[in-house]
Amino acid sequence: MSEHPLDPIFHPRAVALVGAPTTQSNWGGGFLLSILDIGFDKERVYPVNPKTNELNGLRCYPSLLDTPDPVDYVISMVPAHVVPTLVDQCIAKKIKAIHFFTAGFSETGDERMAEMERTMVEKLRGAGIRAIGPNCMGLYVPDGGLAFNRGFSKEPGNVFLLSQSGANAGQIINGLQRRGVRFSKAVSFGNGADLKAHDFFDYARTDPQTEVVIAYIEGIQEPRKLIDAIKGCAAVKPTIILKGGLYPAGARAANSHTASLAGSRVIFESLCRQAGAIRAETMNDLLDLTVAVTTGTRKVAGTGVALVGGPGGFAVLSSDAIAAEGLDLPPMPVDVKEKLREFVPVAGTSVNNPIDAHLRPGEQFEDGVKAIAGAPGIDVVFSTTYGNEAMPRGGDSDSDDETPPEEREDLAKKHAQEAAEALVRLQDETGKPFVIVQRDQGWMPNASSAYPLAAYEHGIGVFSDVPRAARAVRLMLEWRRRREGLPEIF
Amino acid sequence: MSEHPLDPIFHPRAVALVGAPTTQSNWGGGFLLSILDIGFDKERVYPVNPKTNELNGLRCYPSLLDTPDPVDYVISMVPAHVVPTLVDQCIAKKIKAIHFFTAGFSETGDERMAEMERTMVEKLRGAGIRAIGPNCMGLYVPDGGLAFNRGFSKEPGNVFLLSQSGANAGQIINGLQRRGVRFSKAVSFGNGADLKAHDFFDYARTDPQTEVVIAYIEGIQEPRKLIDAIKGCAAVKPTIILKGGLYPAGARAANSHTASLAGSRVIFESLCRQAGAIRAETMNDLLDLTVAVTTGTRKVAGTGVALVGGPGGFAVLSSDAIAAEGLDLPPMPVDVKEKLREFVPVAGTSVNNPIDAHLRPGEQFEDGVKAIAGAPGIDVVFSTTYGNEAMPRGGDSDSDDETPPEEREDLAKKHAQEAAEALVRLQDETGKPFVIVQRDQGWMPNASSAYPLAAYEHGIGVFSDVPRAARAVRLMLEWRRRREGLPEIF
Numbered sequence: 018m019s020e021h022p023l024d025p026i027f028h029p030r031a032v033a034l035v036g037a038p039t040t041q042s043n044w045g046g047g048f049l050l051s052i053l054d055i056g057f058d059k060e061r062v063y064p065v066n067p068k069t070n071e072l073n074g075l076r077c078y079p080s081l082l083d084t085p086d087p088v089d090y091v092i093s094m095v096p097a098h099v100v101p102t103l104v105d106q107c108i109a110k111k112i113k114a115i116h117f118f119t120a121g122f123s124e125t126g127d128e129r130m131a132e133m134e135r136t137m138v139e140k141l142r143g144a145g146i147r148a149i150g151p152n153c154m155g156l157y158v159p160d161g162g163l164a165f166n167r168g169f170s171k172e173p174g175n176v177f178l179l180s181q182s183g184a185n186a187g188q189i190i191n192g193l194q195r196r197g198v199r200f201s202k203a204v205s206f207g208n209g210a211d212l213k214a215h216d217f218f219d220y221a222r223t224d225p226q227t228e229v230v231i232a233y234i235e236g237i238q239e240p241r242k243l244i245d246a247i248k249g250c251a252a253v254k255p256t257i258i259l260k261g262g263l264y265p266a267g268a269r270a271a272n273s274h275t276a277s278l279a280g281s282r283v284i285f286e287s288l289c290r291q292a293g294a295i296r297a298e299t300m301n302d303l304l305d306l307t308v309a310v311t312t313g314t315r316k317v318a319g320t321g322v323a324l325v326g327g328p329g330g331f332a333v334l335s336s337d338a339i340a341a342e343g344l345d346l347p348p349m350p351v352d353v354k355e356k357l358r359e360f361v362p363v364a365g366t367s368v369n370n371p372i373d374a375h376l377r378p379g380e381q382f383e384d385g386v387k388a389i390a391g392a393p394g395i396d397v398v399f400s401t402t403y404g405n406e407a408m409p410r411g412g413d414s415d416s417d418d419e420t421p422p423e424e425r426e427d428l429a430k431k432h433a434q435e436a437a438e439a440l441v442r443l444q445d446e447t448g449k450p451f452v453i454v455q456r457d458q459g460w461m462p463n464a465s466s467a468y469p470l471a472a473y474e475h476g477i478g479v480f481s482d483v484p485r486a487a488r489a490v491r492l493m494l495e496w497r498r499r500r501e502g503l504p505e506i507f
Numbered sequence: 508m509s510e511h512p513l514d515p516i517f518h519p520r521a522v523a524l525v526g527a528p529t530t531q532s533n534w535g536g537g538f539l540l541s542i543l544d545i546g547f548d549k550e551r552v553y554p555v556n557p558k559t560n561e562l563n564g565l566r567c568y569p570s571l572l573d574t575p576d577p578v579d580y581v582i583s584m585v586p587a588h589v590v591p592t593l594v595d596q597c598i599a600k601k602i603k604a605i606h607f608f609t610a611g612f613s614e615t616g617d618e619r620m621a622e623m624e625r626t627m628v629e630k631l632r633g634a635g636i637r638a639i640g641p642n643c644m645g646l647y648v649p650d651g652g653l654a655f656n657r658g659f660s661k662e663p664g665n666v667f668l669l670s671q672s673g674a675n676a677g678q679i680i681n682g683l684q685r686r687g688v689r690f691s692k693a694v695s696f697g698n699g700a701d702l703k704a705h706d707f708f709d710y711a712r713t714d715p716q717t718e719v720v721i722a723y724i725e726g727i728q729e730p731r732k733l734i735d736a737i738k739g740c741a742a743v744k745p746t747i748i749l750k751g752g753l754y755p756a757g758a759r760a761a762n763s764h765t766a767s768l769a770g771s772r773v774i775f776e777s778l779c780r781q782a783g784a785i786r787a788e789t790m791n792d793l794l795d796l797t798v799a800v801t802t803g804t805r806k807v808a809g810t811g812v813a814l815v816g817g818p819g820g821f822a823v824l825s826s827d828a829i830a831a832e833g834l835d836l837p838p839m840p841v842d843v844k845e846k847l848r849e850f851v852p853v854a855g856t857s858v859n860n861p862i863d864a865h866l867r868p869g870e871q872f873e874d875g876v877k878a879i880a881g882a883p884g885i886d887v888v889f890s891t892t893y894g895n896e897a898m899p900r901g902g903d904s905d906s907d908d909e910t911p912p913e914e915r916e917d918l919a920k921k922h923a924q925e926a927a928e929a930l931v932r933l934q935d936e937t938g939k940p941f942v943i944v945q946r947d948q949g950w951m952p953n954a955s956s957a958y959p960l961a962a963y964e965h966g967i968g969v970f971s972d973v974p975r976a977a978r979a980v981r982l983m984l985e986w987r988r989r990r991e992g993l994p995e996i997f
Contacts, residue, residue: 191947263827264826265830266836269836269859270819270822270823270826270861270863271823274819328674329674329764331675331678333672333751333761334675335760336760337754337757339756340756346756348759373764
């Protein structure tokens, strides 16, 4: 496998943090703690700050030029006016890449600062040094020991995230990681003065670790290159793009934020359409679509939904929500209804899809769900959960239990694994994708997330409510329809 | 004040629970525990079940006829086939009202059971006894000692809820109570065989404790009476209605659930429009609109939003979300921008609305927000929060602290009260409603809910994210515009 020119950036051998603040908080200045937490070899992490000799147990150097050789990656936290000096030091130090957390350049609208941004990039590129930013959070590489927030998972995955915004990158990573998604790499690239969206799409397309590419972008820099890069990427990997600044107010905000000139909604929608990428309209869309394309939800073949879960009022509103997305709830045929009535009491239930009935775990559930999934017109089964599949004996979380907390957790994980495995078996046997829909956590605030996580790990899409699950399925269907003629990637 | 004929139903002197199960769980059979929890005088609670002599420390009677006199309210948990016998006993016992948790009547589609439902209602009404249900959860009356789920607040409030579905009633009560809303009364009335939606709208209209009426209904029974009752109610009190079964699939589910014949969306929308009520399209709408009409959010005068809160990527997507609802973000005039730049650094911020800047609590925040709220075209200020206003020194929740947990909680409440009071002062001084928008809880999972709750108690609308806050404001504006010519209720 040939190496991509950007590969070394994602896997530096040594990192210098120039201008590392003497107090480390989780926000902004927390790079040092973040990369120590995620496991970068601390022998090769060099904080630089003339005001102290030690930071978090590491030797702190007065200047970049005083750090040991080699340093191939620099994180710049110095103020903007110090950047020209730092650039000269980086060239002298022969580094490979620099990430500018430093802000205050073109995004301020100040022409002198925009000029300084152009000059620093030209100088660096002349020396063969690539820059990420300025005005961004930089890299998260689980197996490269890089992170920009504490709490990012060490476990690498298959999703590549590129985001102009650092805060949105953090929100996306946290939001998806809580749902079980793991990342190959993520990059927040801010103003994109040197490396731009198209560079990262291009890298993600060729990166063997990456199977899915997701993006938050604000501006369109070098439109032709960007379109080509998105096209190339979306042709071979599911590619999901959330675009900020689609309305004039958002565009003005994007301009202040990352100096971006945002395009119109219509142009961007047609760009995604032509490229075979999918446009997420909201942050929730981006999260839900990522879950959908990394699970069996991407394979749903048609609009027929079976909804298994009550009680009645929930089933009524859920049916409306499914219909509002243009999906169907085909009624169950007589033989399936009769089958279900063998173990579902008549009072307070319905077996006609929605199946407003509590199918008890075990044989009942398996037989019932098999019959439902096999019914004519059913393409996907929505199975609702309070999360209590992870509880011993399927009981609710309020029950007193003398088991010590750590054993309870292990037990919950074991039960969750078993329940997820049972669902996957059913999915395989029936050949219909299953989707798990979580119920309002307010009902069971202590319910474990073990079951949804185990289900996701087994390739089952998990969504927070019926409207979002229905929307994810609808968007998947539309996307697949639009991609006809393009190479098969699902 | 004259008494409404339904008053005694909401304030019974003694309650018999007939068919109370010998094991009490929180779901379904938990009525006994729920009414004991909420404080009904336990000397006047009579469980009835021939299989035991005692239930939860209370004497259990073999039959309703064996209970002490008087009993004016019965909760029926017996199976449907036992109902005719129970009805005779109720008449002999001279009760005033009965709530049938018992299901299995007209909603099953079985004509014999529908006939049994009609017969039992006729017999009861002949004896002057009113019925709630069947197939429902009945009453929640905080100051009457009635409840149907554990954990419902004892504190009475000003919102009346009527809901055909018991599960949805529970979700609405829990969902709103977590946000600080309190209820005058709530009723889940299921099939509405005797008392129907129009009876409860009529009661809510006249109930002096009730200032806001919210409803979840599935079917339209006696359309003329329902329309008149909604009209009467909406003319004098804000009235919000969520209708289930608006799509064919939902309507089929509603028919199985509460024997309801659901109408079309168009008819229902026009009914609400004519009546001056507001139609909630989703459960989230119902919750958000309730918060809006019980706070200053109902007074927002126009579409001009000032958004205070970063960071940048959040501000960009929020601006798009605000614009998507048809609201505006008027740019700040030069003098306000100059004022803000006195304490907002240039790098990584924007002061042009959205105001992507961290205004530190205290004078900075107050001066900044006053200037923003006073700018031309601003009708409402969206102020974002991570919930850390309740933290000592405005610090984040990860910080170690030696303060014992109970003192920390008291301190959090105190800080939250102070922050809420400061916001109300600013609102009063500027004459512009403020709205609080909560940030992703994943960032600060331990952040206290004390600040949002304190703010709600001070009459400030609190919403979970910008899209929902913007939607609530837009729906309020539309509603007020439509109500022109009707009596002023806001």
